[in-house]
Amino acid sequence: MYEPQKQQGMHFTLIIALFAVSLLPACSASDELPRLKTEVLASHKLDNMLNETSGLVCTAQTAVTTNDSGNDAVLFEVNDSGDIVRQHALDFANKDFEAVTADDDYFYIGDVGNNKGHRPYVSIRKVDRKTFQKVKTLRLTYTDNSPKTNIPYAHDYDAESLVNRTDHLILFSKSWASQQARVYRIEKDAKDQTLTAIGTVKGLPGVVTGADWDAANHRYVLVGYKSSAIGLFKPFIATVSPDWHVQGMAMLEGFGQVEGICVRNASEVLITQESSPLNTARIARLAIE
Template sequence: MLAFILVTCCAAGCAASSDYPLMKLDIVDSRVLPNVIKESSGLFCTPEGAVTINDSGNDTILYFLNETGRIDRNVRLDFPNKDIEALTANADFFYVADIGNNRGNRNYVSVREVDRHAYKKTKTLRLTYAGNTPSANTPYNHDYDGEALTAKDDKLVLFSKSWDSGDARVYEIAPAPKSQKLTAIATIKGLPGIITGADWDTLNQRFLVVGYNSNLLGVLRPFIAIVDSDYQVVSVSPLERFGQVEGVCARADGEVWLTQEKSPLQDARLIRLKIK
């Protein structure tokens, strides 16, 4: 996969530095995650800690983490994991986003609504992208992929992983109907890489997005960015010393939690930070 990241990110200019103001970060803690969640992709903060889920090739299980990265409990869900890449929630439901489409060959992706108390699926939203022609897409070199979903007000907000253009597309997903064709409501330009995670920071009324780019040696360089409610980039910061960051969530106490997937060079980690 890193070979594809290298080729496509260089083609799309993903490695270009950002022109936006740098934010200042304090790393509060960084802990190695248990091996069973070495492919943590989605992350949602709760008052007790956070909930995460692994991506494709793994069972569909919610893992409840405390602030040390320890798993307090887990819940198995009753649907398969084709390519789950994001997790968010509101007061009543989890939303499990099976939206990964690196190869560009999926005719539709899906978001499953899961009752937060019974842990049963209550609805599946089947999503297609306006303008997407899977047979015409080149793997790892198209704009119909996604790994970032968050809940804001009464809608879900999906950020594309735009391999080709490098400009993230923003889509809103309504609670109904069950089948929806998505048309971008905004485009985010100038980020220093592709978006792999997002959360709506209710406390500060802003989006937090994370992602990465690749240099010529295939080394991933992650970043975090603040995006305002009008989808304009406010500030960006590199996440130095870290790697394949894919999950992000904002806590009510002001901390921001991230999860990093295991890679040949780094362990899977729970990272806790504060934005100054």
């Protein structure tokens, strides 16, 4: 729930994060990427209960999102206008929810936030779509991760982007330090997994905060941002090939801390942004080519 005192503390932490990111080198390769054509078809303020929305997955009639750390463990169904149409309480705690995806039978909730780098492992909860009960916890450990020596907001063992790919999941890292998103394959039923990157995405103009698979166009669609020490976000959207090459990229002018994306159909996506000092939480429908 929204708590002003909690928000002040989060904003202080955010300023630290923004300062750290502002020290990172710019990705000049992004200037050479093919231009992705986008158009904002609609944009609406999200309900205040979703000021800290993080993660998004499209369903048949709605989209599903959740809030990140410090909030109740709840899945929210929202319509394209940003209204909450249903809430589903979950039977486990929210340490740092940052992503949600789904297949026909299950939601996969990524409790994978690790900005400070101190978590020795993160997890994904497999949740029945009919009962909203947890059926399995996938415990994930990164190869070569060193929680005791990681520098907050300056390491590569953080993530916010989880994608369903038929018989497995794909996790994109936030990669504060290298600015090259690492790609991990996650098995849907293995309880304990040690993750080694199967690829990297190079040349993006910031960290990746949301992703989905565009089956019609056989590509991933990613969102993220580069941020500054004074609280300014420069969000982007990009398309990435199955072998992790950036195909096209566009800056999302008029948006802020973009946190989630889901593919609605062959030519449209939904995106969400979290509330920040300069922006309200919003959901938007975009056309992309």
